[in-house]
Amino acid sequence: MQEYGYFLTNGYEDVMLHKKEAKNKYEENDEVEVFLYHDHQGRLSATETMPTVTLDSFSILKVVEVKRSLGVFVDIGIQKDMLLSKDDLPYDWALWPAIGDELYCGLKLDKKQRLFADLSKFEEIQELSIVAPAESKNTEVEGLVFRFLEDGVSILTSEGYLAYLHKDEMKEQVRLGQRLTMRITFVREDGRVNVSTRPLVKEARIEDSDRLLTYMKERDNQMPFTDKSDPEAIKKEFNISKAAFKRAMGKLLKEKQVEQKDGMTFIKS
Template sequence: MATQLYAGEITKLKVARKQDYGYFLTNGNEDVLLHKNEALQEHGEDEDVEVFLYHDHEGRLSATETMPIVTLDSFSILKVVGVQPRLGVFVDIGIQKDMLLSKDDLPEDRTRWPENGDELYCGLKLDKKDRLFADLSNFEEIKELSTEASGDLKNKETEGVVYRFGEEGASILTEEGYLAFLHNDEMKQSVRLGERVNVRVTFVREDGRINVSTRPLVKEARLEDADKLLNYMNEHGGKMPFTDKSDPETIKNEFNISKAAFKRAMGKLLKEKKVEQKDGYTFIIS
């Protein structure tokens, strides 16, 4: 008994009839078009053809002989090839039509959306109307790709792709397959979903996962943060309304560094007598 055809299927269909613009394929119940641009070779009537089913740009169920990188039952890392703020982002699944990852599956914060060239771990899914969409891989799927980190990795550098966000930070899968967590306080600057980032290992957990940072080591960071404070004061008349007693959230919002990092940098500048503090302000000593 013939069954209904769905987008996302890889199936064999019979050539029902041939037209100048392609082939109509059938399962005995429904017909779909295999356009000549989607056919890999010539076919004769009644020939069985293996195809992937998808919706064309007009929403019609169509066929292609080109097999996708991912299916409804698999996932892979896919490149972002388009961003539409009202819809979401499009990823290349290996066929002529790019697949939409809905904005509903993306972070609410638009600054964390992927950009063209970023990479997302995705599969495919059907919505309630049987429309085909890209589907972000969940943690259990990402875990399948992972491997435990060894204890000697502290302060080693590596690279990985951001695959999800939580309230406290970003999760990353590194090139070696390590599951890494990048806390918000350890971000030198905000990162995007799908962004490939360079990180430094700060801690190896007992379960083989790692904590990472995009910030330099404390000594290097202190120099960098001290320069950041001096540059700020130079751009604001030689002073700033911040001291080592300022509110941590205010410091974070203005300089994107923690209160502890601010105090280390300020301590360096005070010790070197480059600045002085008075009445809630820090001044450059000329």
């Protein structure tokens, strides 16, 4: 032990475990499990703090720094942030992740045995996905952009749906790692979905308003929901967002098909 830490060995190579990276006090010949990485000066170092990802796993990692000459740095849960090389990022800087964006990443070793962040492959992310139900059409979802394609991007939604956003359905250009709020426009036979970030189309508003009318007709021409109702209650009952509900309700109110009173909505006779 030195004043500033411990020297560890596996019998072939020595490495420093700094005091601030040690969770306990140790004596000579004690065994300790550590994670090895190269510090900011390129020296092999040890820490008892285990990273959130390894060479055999991946996770969602937050971007904490962007350097155009190198790439982007992501937080893996240890003192040193890990570099995702510019060689693994889009050629166009405008498509790079921004600070605060999130990436599906693991770790990899280069030819010099240095650790780098590694973008997860489509097949890995696909294993996380689930089949989207047919009734999810026109619902609002959130998700992370994880891959660029020739005419759009791939997204994994918070629900676990694999989504495709065509460039013509983008309200504005999106970034790798950007979290988007989208509307499902089509549910494919394989359970994947097409999405759009553009405003809800007129047809969807009509479909939602017709659904609300049908719902009320089946319940004595009334329902305990208004445009001021709780978003979670609306989502649970109708599987649409509060915004979509308000658009549909607005159409019905404007056409004077319904009226609202005391937290209720009634079909006008």
